[in-house]
Amino acid sequence: MKKLLGLLVLLSTAAFSRELTLESAIDLALENGKTIKTSELSKENAKLNVRRAFKTALPTVTYNGQYQRAEHETRNMIETIDSNGTVGLKSKSGYSQTIGLYQPLFRGGAITGGILGAEASKSIADIYLLSEKRDVRLDIISL
Missing domain, CATH: 1.20.120 (Four Helix Bundle (Hemerythrin (Met), subunit A))
Structure with a gap:
């Protein structure tokens, strides 16, 4: 064997x-x-x-975008009537954006x-x- x-x-x-x-x-x-x-x-x-x-x-290229919305309940703001007939507080909103180009x-x-x-x-x-x-x-x- x-x-x-x-x-x-x-x-x-x-x-x-x-x-x-x-x-x-x-x-x-x-x-x-x-x-x-x-x-x-x-x-x-x-x-x-x-x-x-x-x-x-x-x-270098950079981009920065930001959206803000704020409701001002503490301030005495004028009440607005929406298109559907409801009463709401006036709010502020905004969008900001920046584009930057940086070169050494x-x-x-x-x-x-x-x-x-x-x-x-x-x-x-x-x-x-x-x-x-x-x-x-x-x-x-x-x-």
């Missing part, structure tokens, strides 16, 4: 195995490597930082410095990703 099981395992490994070339080993390492994934994530973070730095230089004009070069720093960190992340890919290739070849 043990011999039959050993023979089955031996035949199954031979049947389900595949040929692994150097190029396919390198491709698998580049697709599934932990350091490569980490480098790609840092590259994406650097791209987001560049976008965030440009966003601080753009104008001068911050001592902080906006420009932030953009340049984010672009520099993006180029560093690109170079680091390429060096990690090179190192993975060399490690696979040396094995």
